[in-house]
Amino acid sequence: MSYELLSKTFYRLAQLGHANALLGWDQQVMMPPKANQARGLALAELSVMSAEILQAPALVEAFAAANDRQDLLADWQHANLREMRLDWQRACAIPKDLVAAEAMATNECEHAWRQMRRDNNWRDFEPLLQTVFDLAKEKAQALRAALQDERGYQSDYDALLDIFDPGTRMKRIDPLFAQLKTELPSLLEQIRARQSSQPPLIRQSQPVAKAKQIELARELMRVLGFDFDAGRLDETGHPFSGGVSEDSRVTARYDEDNVIEGLMAIIHETGHARYEAGLPEAWRHQPVGGSMGMGVHESQSLFFEMQLGRSQVFIDAIAPRVRQYLGADPAFAADNMRRLYTHVEPGLIRVNADEVTYPLHVILRYELERDLIAGTAQVKDIPGRWDEAMHRYLGLNTEGNYRDGPMQDIHWPAGAIGYFPSYTLGAMNAAQLHAALLKAVPKAPELIAELNLEPVFSWLSDNIWHQGRSLSYDDLMVQATGETLNSAHFLAHIRSRYL
């Protein structure tokens, strides 16, 4: 049966994905430096194999035949066929030499970026980035040509958005971001005025040994339902959550003089990990059993970090354990911790931004990459537009400061164009889910106060994790929250927490 052949093919791709995920984790966490080239060759070959599997001529007939006999399929198999077809169409849409050219260009640009960022060297970076954007545009055009009717793209950029966050289009983003652009600047002003009238924040006064931080991190991860028999916590330069559903690999960075920020990053990554671990076992190794796009993924990490982790009730609940592991530094008093975790201050760096200013960093990047793909802006315009937008949105100057301006993120040099909006869509999504949770489980705040989090995770599991990729983005949100994604809950959350 054709569906069986497809299912077997995607099972194989999932196993290559397992190898890829773990080799990638090892590369970041364990691998000695001189092994990098050999690892790169191995990972590249696995990618080529995956592409060849997806482009095998036999799949054309199998998809046609499976399509004709959809009556034989259960509901979840219908959804699986839909997801398989999308992966397949995408893989077939991009010419092989474009795939290779993009891999080469992003590899070169990302590698150069690491040094050039340090050197604040925009001049030599610009032509490399130009090539990356040129190829991204070519890819977007190829994807649009192949999938436009079926996926309803209205621009080349839509085809890129759809890679990272399937279902997201400019027509969804534009009104949402417009509301944020209207509301956030004045909210920001009010919040800053309010915070400036409060007593000064108490910063950590003594360094805390890494071993203590790790103990506390593991304790909090356990509170958050992380299973150390099915996952690990390790150290890296940049925290991430990797591995596979059965084997969560969370990483953290430890700063002896600023424990509090690293801790929140761990809570964030634990959210990603629990989502992956909570995906439906019955559909494992099939596309329908995978996670949704980055918007939903980020909604889970931000639910853990922003909705849960930085809430007063959660901070009050964990404060005794923080002091138990880290010592009685006045910075770790519950009230001061809450204020540290909700301190709002415009800054140059996106990854250090608070949840009020963060969307403005994203909107700046969205507007730029959108115009670059549309051809209404050029790579050489980036620094000027960056500086102009930073002035307008956050009142900050980045003139000549490329390092902390348009060269701060890895996304563009790595070719991840169309990715940035997911962060802010995820933040809205998380706020909307949290509002729905409070309706479904009105006692949630009391439960969180007791660190009895199972009912919260159980609701997330039923509504998000356990759905895999069986629903469309809109259906998922409507089923979970009663409405499609919107900015109202996020703005309400900002008002309620900060004003």
Next chain:
Amino acid sequence: MSYELLSKTFYRLAQLGHANALLGWDQQVMMPPKANQARGLALAELSVMSAEILQAPALVEAFAAANDRQDLLADWQHANLREMRLDWQRACAIPKDLVAAEAMATNECEHAWRQMRRDNNWRDFEPLLQTVFDLAKEKAQALRAALQDERGYQSDYDALLDIFDPGTRMKRIDPLFAQLKTELPSLLEQIRARQSSQPPLIRQSQPVAKAKQIELARELMRVLGFDFDAGRLDETGHPFSGGVSEDSRVTARYDEDNVIEGLMAIIHETGHARYEAGLPEAWRHQPVGGSMGMGVHESQSLFFEMQLGRSQVFIDAIAPRVRQYLGADPAFAADNMRRLYTHVEPGLIRVNADEVTYPLHVILRYELERDLIAGTAQVKDIPGRWDEAMHRYLGLNTEGNYRDGPMQDIHWPAGAIGYFPSYTLGAMNAAQLHAALLKAVPKAPELIAELNLEPVFSWLSDNIWHQGRSLSYDDLMVQATGETLNSAHFLAHIRSRYL
């Protein structure tokens, strides 16, 4: 060109091998327990993919065409074609359902063995092991039928030996082992008499913290030329050397009350790792650039451990560092360490055996598995024959003690039948290489005394590491030592070190 197609195919197999090696390392060293099933599925799928790549119909024509145009090939490519063909013929010789049946049976038997060994339960183990031997016999027959003429097999068992140590046949082993059986028992008696008249050994009196042991291990590995920018040292239950040429992954076990044995295991595994890391870069990712069979591999680890590591001159040279890292326990005095490292005593367990009694453990196993494959012995006869041979070779009783008798090793339950002889062939090989080194580099002992080991490694590199798999076993040994593998140097080494 057909050779190019073959070369590309084997490059791909090498990259799957990279993934397999690192995922296997991770499974032993890093992976949380609940991930085991998922990892098993991923590794199994990679194996199936490798098998399918080797069995692709297009290879038949490519091998025929490459064969017809060997005039186009450089010398090393000739050798590569030979090695590619052997891998391919072997993969095609074994029917798919036999591969699957063997994988199932060894998986079941090995899994059961872990518990049954603890329970000393031979009765329930016997039928599982019978199935493993039945399938191994079937596999041996299939391989013999396909390769007998080309590879000169004179028995089914020859086909199994040739898997683990290409080039080794019973007709090589039988006279070598016959000499050991003649010489070793009386040597053993003389050595024990000599050692019993010496003052008592001083055992370590104080535990040594693991962190100290790791520091010393890393220092000694550096002395042995291990590059920590291209490899790692980690902890496992059973020490091994894994990874790939560019990325050596050595593991160790640390016993706070017996530092000295663990240290020698690290020296042993470092030998394996340096061989792999020293393979010729120009032929990387091709069969001709790989390591020789287990006999040569073991010769390198045993060169490091037995010829170098347990030699008086090396122990004298490292003793100050041992005391510097571990403290001044009288057990760590150079003379006492040398005596600990060369203490001879018959015992039940192969992996704990000294280098004098070790070959007798191997010969016992060889004679048994050889007769089991020939059908002149049955699995049910194993305990009786084991006990009889232990009495004859080592004067020890194992009646009813299956745990420390025929159930002590993982090899048979895991299906590695034909593997054991490599250990003793490797020991002979190492002694023969060491004798040749002393002729080629007469100053070697003085250099070792200064821990100036580069000239020693350079000789090994030129003669073994850098040859990859370009030569036959016999040619490799003749080129390196002037003679084919023989037992004279090993027996001379035992006499010279112990009498």
